[in-house]
Amino acid sequence: MAQIGLFSSIAFILVTISFSFIFRKQAWKALLIGSVLTLGFFMPLTLVLFLIGSGITYLIGNKIQSSFPWIGMGIGFLIGALIAYKLRESWINHISLPLENFWEKPDIWQVMGLSFFVFNAISYLMDIKRGFVSPAESFLKLTLYLIYFPTLHAGPLHRFKYLNSQFEQAKITEKSFNHGMRLILWGLFKNFVLAQRLNQLLISLKGSEIAGWWTLLIGFVFFFYIYFSFSSFIDFFQGVSEIFNIRLKDNFQKRIYFSTNRHEFWKGWHITLNEWFRDYFFYWQIKFKFWRNKPYLLLLLTYMLIGLWHGISWQYLLWGLLNGAWILLEKVWSVHKIRQDGILKQCLGIFYQIFGCSFIALVFIYPSLGDLWDKIHVTSYFPHEIWLIQRRNIFVVFMMFLLVDFYHLWSKEERIDVFLERISPWKRRLIYVQLVLSLFIFGDFSGGLNNYYLAF
Known part of the structure; x- marks a missing residue:
């Protein structure tokens, strides 16, 4: 996987530039084709799963304002897929198939950028539910937002409105x-x-x-x-x-x-992930009566979930717990306010x-x-x-x-x-x-x- 980042990036740039000459006034189509072809060549399993996920997200997004709890189904499906992948080592070993050599290839289970895909899809659905954005005009534009090649590699996490407006105006200039x-x-x-x-x-x-x-x-x-x-x-x-x-x-x-101090550190480290948990978990939960009078407990839970984002294990849970406790102690002692x-x-x-x-x-x-x-x-x-x-x-x-x-x-x-x-x-x-x-x-x-x- 180490070399994929460099070679696939060069391929993405070359393919996208080539197709941008065809789609001069709609460069977002060149970006979509470049993302699809690059993922398809280097990481075909990633492409297949993400196209399926994009289709499901698009359908749920168009129905989310109805009385049926589509938002819960959509988020449940996305989070479930992410958890299943992070726990893959525990259930792959129990799969018995004739082609054993096929399953021994480590790259077959490498799905690049799944957490970025899932978190962007959830933010898209929740923004529609809250009325911040309208559903995507087309399946292709939503797919580009979700599988845009550069953001799958390293993030950062982006809102649909932010990226979609830029895709519309994409062009190559000197x-x-x-x-x-x-x-x-x-x-x-x-x-x-x-x-x-x-x-x-x-x-x-x-x-x-x-x-x-x-x-x-x-x-x-x-x-x-x-x-x-x-x-x-x-x-x-x-x-x-x-x-x-x-x-x-x-x-x-x-x-x-x-x-x-730790408060200052978390304001500037992995900024978009912290903003995502703030906007789509902490602020969402603090509205409920149970959490309203327990903001510190909710903050601790938020950091524990950030820890589990890295992997579902006791060590990552502990890492999140330690970070949350560190932040809370600084708040209690007002460490972050010391000049x-x-x-x-x-x-x-x-x-x-x-x-x-x-x-x-x-x-x-x-x-x-x-x-x-x-x-x-x-x-x-x-x-x-x-x-x-x-x-x-x-x-x-x-x-x-x-x-x-x-x-x-x-x-x-x-x-x-x-x-x-x-x-x-x-x-x-x-x-x-x-x-x-x-x-x-x-x-x-x-x-x-x-x-x-x-x-x-």
């Missing part, structure tokens, strides 16, 4: 192409130079005899690996969309890795946030809580040979991280493609050269284009 290529270059740089190298360091640490509180170092490296892996895919596919003049939402605030106006306070806040984040990140890494406990409760030990093996890798990661952080500071609130257009041409070209040279000199291409969040 400006949109330049913006798209800048974002693609930025995403490739972050993935191959930082995410891949951090992954190599993570693998080395996990395979070592590190123990005790030194195990937090694994969580620390994992946190930064997740950030650069996921955010680089967002940048990359924002660039793919930008080529066709479609602006996907940002999913991370800049310098989110230097948050001073971080001094360098010392900021440094202490950053240390506090990263320490806690590294600790709960360990839940993702170890297959069971028992394994995690066995690692932590023993005498602390750090294998110094890690430094000898990984010293060049660590140096490159550190220097490239400083470079990324410098660009984040320099560009302020602007997206990198907009920032590059604003600065002078010679500075822009110098940055291009630096990114390309860093990519080819320091890039680790051994693992393909890596996106950890494809697993969810």
